[in-house]
Amino acid sequence: MKLVVGLGNPGERYADTRHNIGFMVAARVASRAGIAIKRQGYQGLYGVGRLVGEEAAILLPQTFMNRSGASVAPACQSLGVSPGDLIVVHDEIDLPYGCLRIKVGGGHGGHNGLRSITDALGHGDFIRMRLGVGRPPAGGDVSGHVLSRFASAERAQLETYLDVAADALEFLLQRGANEAMNTYNNRELLA
Secondary structure (H helix, E strand, O other): OEEEEEOOOOOHHHOOEHHHHHHHHHHHHHHHHOOOOOEEEOOEEEEEEEEOOEEEEEEEEOOOHHHOHHHHHHHHHHHOOOHHHEEEEEEEOOOOOOOEEEEEOOOOOOOHHHHHHHHHHOOOOOEEEEEEOOOOOOOOOHHHHHOOEOOHHHHHHHHHHHHHHHHHHHHHHHHOHHHHHHHHOOOOOOO
16 A cells, blocks of 8 residues: 655645645546545545556545644554655745755755654655745745745746656656655656
8 A cells, every 4th residue: 555645735825826836736646547646534635546557545634734643653654655755845945936846765955744653653764855935035034935826936836846746746656755865856846
């Protein structure tokens, strides 16, 4: 069983913000696969089905970003998901908008959602799909930046970005992390 976790914050207030790009990509992949994310459990919303031939659950924690581990850890335990079968999709301010990186393991890099998951699991040995949302202007408020909506130029490319990220996630599930990193890391996605 694979577990794809899209990180974000629940509620309309946060629906179209940079911090919720993980929710957006996970929901897009679920929609493509015909998986309804309607079940309530693990302090989140989830759906179970087949993603590109793999049995998978897609989870959107409803705990708010900083408490994502309270949702992810019980889901992993209940579903019997091993670290290599957990994929966390999240926003990343250290990457420019439109850029994605796939990474296996590592620290939280200051991302509170990843910190919470790592603390709850007791390790950071899972796969991450980092989706660039850029940094605020020099001296700008990081929290305000990630909780803000995309700028109009970004919104014009958002559908393409979400589609390419969903493609990358499906490729990752089919071909594994190493091939996905070789194919998608350091590639211009919005060219």
